[in-house]
Amino acid sequence: MRVAGAGLTAAAALGVAAGPALAQAGPPSNAGVQPVEVDDNPPVSCPAGATGFRVEDPATGPVSIPGDGTFQLTVTDTSAGQVFSFSIPATDHRAAVKVTAKGGTGGANVYTYDSTTGFPTGITMDGSLHTPINPSGKFADLSHIDFCVIPSTY
Numbered sequence: 001m002r003v004a005g006a007g008l009t010a011a012a013a014l015g016v017a018a019g020p021a022l023a024q025a026g027p028p029s030n031a032g033v034q035p036v037e038v039d040d041n042p043p044v045s046c047p048a049g050a051t052g053f054r055v056e057d058p059a060t061g062p063v064s065i066p067g068d069g070t071f072q073l074t075v076t077d078t079s080a081g082q083v084f085s086f087s088i089p090a091t092d093h094r095a096a097v098k099v100t101a102k103g104g105t106g107g108a109n110v111y112t113y114d115s116t117t118g119f120p121t122g123i124t125m126d127g128s129l130h131t132p133i134n135p136s137g138k139f140a141d142l143s144h145i146d147f148c149v150i151p152s153t154y
Contacts, residue, residue: 029111060076084145
């Protein structure tokens with residue numbers, strides 16, 4: 001019986017290993033926040049008290065925060081695919097509480113900066129953010145990034 005059970009376990013393991021590669025959220029950001037992959041193309045969705053906005057076709061340069069200030073966005077092509085960073089100046093008195101990176105035809109990665117990830121008042125900068133890993137093994141090029149910001153005492 002043990003031999004038959006081991007054979008079934010091996011066959012089941014091979015079936016899983018031989019299946020198609022699925023998208024994965026990928027590695028954490030520079031701040032250590034692990035992205036969570038969500039299906040499809042989520043709408044801008046922010047926690048209570050946060051202002052949300054979308055950056056279409058993101059590129060390196062300043063980005064306007066609706067109604068209050070700007071911040072720096074840097075998009076970089078790497079051997080793993082596109083990654084990006086953001087830096088909100090202290091003079092703008094804003095912090096990010098959620099960032100969603102969308103690219104390609106798959107899902108999106110959500111980075112949450114709250115008490116569960118060690119950032120109860122948000123964060124003013126982070127880097128190495130990316131879309132999910134495609135079956136090709138690389139991050140998809142960015143189509144848009146959603147930011148949720150809150151007033152900050154930074």
